[in-house]
Amino acid sequence: MTAFFNQWMSYDAAWLTATIVGILLIALPLMLSVAMVIYADRKIWAAMALRRGPNVVGPWGLLQSFADGLKVFLQETIVPSAANKGLFLIAPIITFTVALMAWAVIPFNSGAVLADINVGLLYVLAISSLGVYGVIIAGWASNSKYPFFSAMRASAQMISYEVSIGFILICVVMWAGTFNLNGIVKAQENHVWLFNGFVFNPLLFPMWVMFLISGMAETARAPFDLTEAESELVAGYQTEYSSMSFALYWLGEYANVLLMCALNATLFWGGWLPLIDIPFLGLFPGIVIPGWLWLFAKILFFFFVFSWVKATVPRYRYDQLMRLGWKVFLPVSLLFVVLVSAWLMYTRYGI
Amino acid sequence: MITVLAFYLFATLTVLAGAVTILARNPVHSVLWLIVAFFNAAGLMVLVGAEFIAMLLVIVYVGAVAVLFLFVVMMLDIDFAQLRAGFVRNFPLGLLLAVVLLAEMGIGIGAWSVGGIKLGTPDGSAPTGAAASNIEAVGMLLYSKYLFLFEAAGVLLLVAMVGAIVLTHRQRSGVRGQNIGRQIARRPDEATVNVKPEVGQGVTL
Numbered sequence: 001m002t003a004f005f006n007q008w009m010s011y012d013a014a015w016l017t018a019t020i021v022g023i024l025l026i027a028l029p030l031m032l033s034v035a036m037v038i039y040a041d042r043k044i045w046a047a048m049a050l051r052r053g054p055n056v057v058g059p060w061g062l063l064q065s066f067a068d069g070l071k072v073f074l075q076e077t078i079v080p081s082a083a084n085k086g087l088f089l090i091a092p093i094i095t096f097t098v099a100l101m102a103w104a105v106i107p108f109n110s111g112a113v114l115a116d117i118n119v120g121l122l123y124v125l126a127i128s129s130l131g132v133y134g135v136i137i138a139g140w141a142s143n144s145k146y147p148f149f150s151a152m153r154a155s156a157q158m159i160s161y162e163v164s165i166g167f168i169l170i171c172v173v174m175w176a177g178t179f180n181l182n183g184i185v186k187a188q189e190n191h192v193w194l195f196n197g198f199v200f201n202p203l204l205f206p207m208w209v210m211f212l213i214s215g216m217a218e219t220a221r222a223p224f225d226l227t228e229a230e231s232e233l234v235a236g237y238q239t240e241y242s243s244m245s246f247a248l249y250w251l252g253e254y255a256n257v258l259l260m261c262a263l264n265a266t267l268f269w270g271g272w273l274p275l276i277d278i279p280f281l282g283l284f285p286g287i288v289i290p291g292w293l294w295l296f297a298k299i300l301f302f303f304f305v306f307s308w309v310k311a312t313v314p315r316y317r318y319d320q321l322m323r324l325g326w327k328v329f330l331p332v333s334l335l336f337v338v339l340v341s342a343w344l345m346y347t348r349y350g351i
Numbered sequence: 352m353i354t355v356l357a358f359y360l361f362a363t364l365t366v367l368a369g370a371v372t373i374l375a376r377n378p379v380h381s382v383l384w385l386i387v388a389f390f391n392a393a394g395l396m397v398l399v400g401a402e403f404i405a406m407l408l409v410i411v412y413v414g415a416v417a418v419l420f421l422f423v424v425m426m427l428d429i430d431f432a433q434l435r436a437g438f439v440r441n442f443p444l445g446l447l448l449a450v451v452l453l454a455e456m457g458i459g460i461g462a463w464s465v466g467g468i469k470l471g472t473p474d475g476s477a478p479t480g481a482a483a484s485n486i487e488a489v490g491m492l493l494y495s496k497y498l499f500l501f502e503a504a505g506v507l508l509l510v511a512m513v514g515a516i517v518l519t520h521r522q523r524s525g526v527r528g529q530n531i532g533r534q535i536a537r538r539p540d541e542a543t544v545n546v547k548p549e550v551g552q553g554v555t556l
Binding site for chain 1: 413
């Protein structure tokens, strides 16, 4: 895209324009899809509870999220008088921004990535470790007890699960031999016979299961939504928030969930590669499913899994959550780092 | 052009955030400004091409260390009068530190025109090929030339970790621990009883 704009302007200006266009190309559809997946989430949840879900605004209730958005947009922003005003207002912005930032390195097709950097996966880890600040700052700046408890829980939970996510990612990186997400996707091509994806590998399949569960804990989705456990903490760190600042948390949360689904797809299920390379598919040259469609299909499938879990699994107790993170996932992922590295050492370099 | 703009943006913000870290009255604000400084320093690292170090800076310092700082500071019961009480007593020490830092900065600025630092091999050539990416270069060095130092650092961290656990672990008596395996293995038919007591009889459990 930079070369395209370079026809009319200097290289620097072309790069800047191309990057801004790229950011908009990712962020705007993402926001739209967040609105739609919120609707989908509610519909799936309702269907599993034998309810109808949103069905009034627009055909089949499709415009429900936009109606909600308009509603919160028109409401008054209330800042509690005891709150730390600046931080109180900046916290939802941090959550929202961080949720969008990590999308810069997700490859949508071969080479179709905003920032094709060497340290792509580390960038994702770095950005997801920033996500905790929106919650902590909200909890502290609200100057209220329940948000503070919630912030404590959230930060402990996110830090705990980041540790095991780190080890899981190390396994993937060792197998792929690169931190670049596009490279990781390419390394999954025909990984097991015709199947594209690390998940078909028996050594990495348990890692994927743990990554899925850790992803739910990392994004504080049910059954790990202890941070907003309404039976204990009112609405968690969002208790004091209203109007647009509340909506930013909402959007940020779902953007994070979509990001986790995208990471699941990219790291373990072959990203923009088709799930399976069928040789006779070449017989129909007219039918080529584009890569981004595969990625979107995988993301939506994992979003369905997230919703499914939310609808069916009861909430964890907090000590069980911590135990799962530190006493189960951490040792098991550490063991698999050793196993995977031993296997790769044996097969690639010899003993 | 963009890199120059980005450099001045990151550099200014790093310095400003560092200054406000010291000047802010509220310790929580100080920690948050410190995080801004870390983040912008990571941006500077990216600009000089050390993307691996930049990401580590964000993951380790911003993502873990500063969160723990924030934890501790948020839970403090801050008494501003008490904070300022030690000013006169600590003033000479602070002055000494300031003079030392100023001298270091003076030496640093004096070395401005000396030229690049010769890193790695004695003849000044890069220890690994310039073609290797950041992570490859670091890994190559860590697992060849600096293998023993690297492993020693690992052992040191392990000892520190075990030490921290030993120091904070205490065995309390009279506490019934959870047996997770038994809890998970429990099934409804052995955990619940269905009885039909006569009226007025009550139930023995």
